Structures are given as C-alpha cells and as structure tokens.
Amino acid sequence: MKRRQSRFERTAPQRHETFLRHLRIPDDEIASIRARAAAPHQVFNMNKKSGRVMDIFYKIYGGLDRESPGSRAMAARALGMCFGLPDCPAILEPGCGTGGASLDLAELSGGNLLSVDVSQPYLDRLRERAEARGLAEQVTPLKGDMTALDCAPESFDMIWYEGAACIMGVDNALAGWKRFLRPGGFLVFSDAVWLKDPDSGEVPEDMRRFWAGAYPAMRTAEDNVRAGEAAGYTSLGHFSIDGACWDAFYADVERHLHDVERTLGSDPDGRAIIDVTRREIAFYRENPEAYGYEFHVFRK
C-alpha cells in the first residue's frame, strides 16, 4: 500500500490529492498521508535531526567542494537558459551548504546572493571561501530554515536551488517560493530523477529499495516539468548533469569517508552514515544509467 501511495504521490501529486479528497479524508490527514508518501524531509531535513547527527554530517560533508553533484559548467549551462536575466540579479539560494554553487553563481551572474542554510558551520565555511575568492560583497550567508522563509514578495530575479530539492520536496518549493520571485523571474533547481522506471523491473530491486527509503519522492524529469507547469511556471528546459560531476563528487566524498572513518567508524551514528554513503556510491557506479541529476529551469 505504502509503495503504491509513494508512486502515486511521486508521479501525480495533484491527482493523488484529488483522490484523497474524493475519499472525504480531512485536510490535515491528507497532508500527513502525502508527507508520509513523499517523506523526503524526514530523511534529509537537518532541522529534524539531532545536533549530534548534524555534527557527524558536517564532519563528513563539510569539507567537500560541493555537497551534491554539480559543476561550474553545469551552472553556466543552466544560467545560459535564463534569457532576460538582468545584470546584477538578486538571487535567493536556499540550502546553499558550503557554497560550491554560490561562488560559481556569483561569478557567472555578477549578481548578489542571499545564501540560506540551516547549518552554521557550513555558512562559516561559505563565508571563508567567499572572502578567499573576493566574493564576500556579493554573497550574504544567512542561517535560516528554507521551509519557513520570510522574504519580501517579488524581491528576487532568481531562486537557485541546487542539490537540495529533496529537503522540502519539489512541489513545496515550486508553490511556496513563487511569491518571492519577480514576474518573469527564474526558478532553477537540480534534483535526483529516475532515468528508468523504478517499477519496470529494469532497476535492480536492492537499488529501488534503497532509494524508496532515502528519497521516496524521486520521480522523472518529465514529472518535474509537469509539476512546474501545474504550479504556473513555464519550463524553459532541463538537462542531466554529466558523468564528470558524479565522478568528481563521489571521489571527493570517498576521500572524506576514508579520513573520517578512523574517528567516526566505531560510533553507531557515524558508522550508519558512512555505510549508507558507501552503498549509494556503489549503486551509482553499478548502474549509472538508472538515475541521474537533472537541472530544471522555470520562468514565473
């Protein structure tokens, strides 16, 4: 049942909601059924994790160049699809991490970024990196919760949401932040997507199960396009990041895992995070064509 609901929520969120309403289920219960079916933030939302687990995450991921697969070239390609972006755009970047994307984006767009993350150590590292690259004037790190942003209406030319879509879910981001964009403004996000149908038998069962637990709301790029258009945006296109991004990202993660294993390998939480990360890497390497990471560009 749970698997069917997750699939329904993933592939047709609006129809899932209509179906639940048709059953005369109360609104709060619908919200909870949909959250359980999608449930991405239960896994990734740092706000919901204990300080200790956050600390372990930081030790593993805080020293990376990026906390998600991507590159300057991919950012430049997505930016190139945003025709009519003003010079010096105002950009909101929720879930900026240590700023792998922020710094490239500041250089490439010439804009001013409000880079929001819930993790102060990540933001401190972003500040140091921005200073080292002479970008401190352009990048303003802000500690905050992306699910409760309180920005002025229509105050940004662009919202850049790289590698963090799983935290509040694509649909919530599309709906919740639209009001912050100026008319004609751009929403750019990258998200893990299935390149093969996970229920078709083409995806190995252990991999399907892994992602059903880690990111149950993962869907296809076409599903994301439909969701964006249903939320009133125009899709300007989408593309998969190249293999070089994955290789660089996982090589960096592996180096860090090797380093932290000595200090955190015997800690139960540390061990669990290290093991799950190694499994993810192995799954990707065995089946790189089963899922990918997609950049989407939408206009309000």
Ligand SMILES: C[S@@+](CC[C@H](N)C(=O)[O-])C[C@H]1O[C@@H](n2cnc3c(N)ncnc32)[C@H](O)[C@@H]1O
């Ligand atoms: C996978 S990382 C991506 C970081 C960065 N965008 C990148 O691509 O390198 C997700 C980021 O979201 C942050 N995060 C998690 N939950 C959050 C929340 N509720 N509000 C703001 N940031 C959050 C984490 O601290 C982490 O830095």
